[in-house]
Amino acid sequence: MSATPDWFSETSPIQRKNSAEAVFDDLRSAITGGRIAVGTRLPAETRLAATYGVSRPVIREALRSLQTLGLTQTRTGSGTFVVTPAPSSDLSYSGYSARDLMEARPLIEVPAAGWAAVRRSEAEAEALMALCEAMDREEDPHRWVRLDSDFHMALAEASGNAVFAKIVAEVRDALMQQSGLVNMMASRRLASNREHRDIAVAVRDGARAEASRAMARHLGAVEEVVTDMIGPASGA
Template sequence: MTSGNQARSQTDVVVDGIKRMIMGGELAAGARLPVEKDLAALLGVSRSSLREGVRALTVTGVLETRQGAGTYVTALDPRILMSPMTFLVDLQRPESVIELQSVRRVLEVEAAGRAALRVTEAELAAAEEILASMDELLSGPGRASHEAVMEADIAFHRVIAGACGNATLEALIEALASRTVRARLWRAINEEGTELVTHREHRAILAALRTGDPDASRLRMGVHLLAVEQYLTASLGPGAGQAPEEPAAPAQ
C-alpha cells in the first residue's frame, strides 16, 4: 500500500513539474522534452515515475510521443485537452442529463451570439447545406432515419460553435454534446413531429445569424435548446417515473 501511494505521489510530482514548466514558458507548445535522464533528475524522480507521469499527460493530450523522436508538448489545442471531459460526461447518471443540457444551453446561446458577429459566408453556406439535407430527409418518401437527422443536427450545431471564434467555448460544447445528443434522439423517437419542429427552429437560428443580430441569435438558440430541456425535465425529472433506457448514440 505504501509503495503504491508513493508511486502515485511521484507521478503527481512529474505531472505538476511538467505543467509548471509549460506554464512558466520553459516548455512551449511543440517543444521537445529534455532526455529522460535529465528530466528525471530535474524533477527529482525516478525514471519509471517519469514515464508514468509522461503517460498520464499523453492521455490528457498535453504530451505526445513520436516514435524514435522523443516526447513533445502538443499544440495544447483546447479541443484535444478537453476531450477527456466527454468520457466524464458519458459516465453521468441518466438523471444528470438535465443538468448537462442546462449547461450546454448556456454555452450554445453564447456561442450563437458570438457567431452572429463573426460568421463567414462560407460558414453560412455550410449551415444552409446541412439544413437543405434535412429538408430532403424530412420531406422525402417514407419515415426519415432518426440517426441521419441527428447527424445533420449535430453538424449544424458544430458549424455555429466553430463560428463563435472561441476555441475553448467550442471545445466545451463539443464535450457536452455526446450525452445530450442521445437524450435528443430519444425525444425524436418518442415524440411525433418533433423533428419538423426542431428543423423550423434551426431555420430560425440560421435566419438570425444571417442578419448579424447577436441578441436574436441568442434568443433563437435559447428557445430551441430550452424545448429540449423542458422535455427532459418532464421525462426524467422528479415525479416523472422511471427514466427510460437511453438508446445508443448515433455515430459521430
Template sequence: MPLGALRPSPLVEQATEHLRAQITGGEWPVGTKLPGETTLAKSLGVGRSTVREALRALAGAGLVQARQGSGVFVIATTPQDDWSVRLRQAAVTDVYEVRMLVEVEAAHLAARRRTDDDITALRAALAERRDAAAKNDAEFVDADIALHAAVIAAAHNPVLTGLFTEFTPVLRQGLIDLVELLDLRAGRPDHGDESHAALVDAIAREDAEAARRTLQGELEQTLARLQSL
C-alpha cells in the same frame, strides 16, 4: 515491483499507466516522494521529456503534485474522474443545461463574427437537416447536431468548440431517446425546422440578439421535454 522498459509507442501513455499502477497499487503511498526524472526515465527506458509528460498527466488526475525545489509527491491513490468521464456519468438534463449556456452565447458570437464561408456552411447544414427528415431518428439527430456544430464553429472560439465536442456523445443519445420516446417527428418529420431556419437567418443578418433569443427558445423547449421523461 520493477517498472520494466516500455515498448516504443505510445510512450507517454505507457509511462503514465506504469506510474499510475505503482501509485494505485500501493507501491508509492500518499506522501511518498517519487524518484527523480532521470531515475524514472532510466527505469522505464524512455527520455526525460516522456517522464515529464507522464507526471503532468498524473498531476492532472490528482495523483501527484510537484513541489518547488522538493520534487514530485504522491497526494492521492485514487485518480479523479476526468471531464469526459464526468460527462458520460452525468444526467442528460444536467449536460443539456450547460449546453444551453454554451450554445446561446455561441450563437450571439456567431452573429457578430461569422464569415461568408460560415454562412455557406450553416445553410448547407440546414439543408442536410431538412434532407434527414426522410431518414431515421438517429440520422436526423446527427444532422441536427451538425447544424448546431456549424453555429459553434461560426463563433470562432476554440474553447467553445472543444466544450461542444465533449458534450456531443451524451447529447446525441439523449436526443435520440427524446425523439423516440415522445414521437416528436410523427406529425413533422422535420421537427423544429422553423426555429433552425430562423437561427441561421439571424446569424446571416448579423442580428446577435435575435440569434441568441431564437436558440434559447428552441433549447428551452427541448430541455423541458427532456425533464418530462
C-alpha cells in the same frame, strides 16, 4: 397467460412515415401502461420487424432508445428485457446526466449563437443553411441526429470562441444521444428543423440578439421534453 402475447398479436404494421418513432412510441406506451410487464423478454428483432412491418434497423433504433430511456436492458446472449415501467430519473448519456446537459447548454450555446452572428464567415453561414436544408430532407432518425450534431458543432465553431467549440465537441456524443431520444419521445424533428433554421437565418443576417433568442427557444423546447422524462431540476 399474461397480456403481453395478446398485445403483440394485436399490434399491426406501422403506417406512419417515421417508422422508428412509431415503433418506439408503441412499445414505450405498452411498457409504461403495464401491457408489457417488467421482466418480460421482448421478441427478437426479426419477429418485431415482421409484426410491425418494418426493417430490422428500424427496430434496432427503437430498442436503442428504449434502453437509453432506462425502460429496457439488453443482456448479451439472452435478449432485451423490460426492467422498469417508468423512465429513469437519473438518465445519462456518455457519462453526462440529462440534468447536467439541460443546465449547461444554455450557458454555452446561447452566447455561442450570438457570437456566431457577429463573427461567422460567409462560408460558415452557408454551411449552416445547407445543414438546415439537409435536415429538412432527411427522414432517417439516425442520420438526422448526425446532421443535428453537425449543426451545433458548426455553430460553436462559427462563434470564434475556442472554449465554446471545445465544450460542444467534448459532449457531442451525449448531445446526439439526447437528441435522438428527445425526437423519439416527442416527435420533435419537424419543430426542431424550424428552430434550427431560425437560428441559422439570424446568424446569416448578423442578428446577434435574435440568434441568441432563437437558440434559447430551441433549448427551452428540448428542456420541456427532458423535464417530462426526468422531472424538474432540484431547487428549481
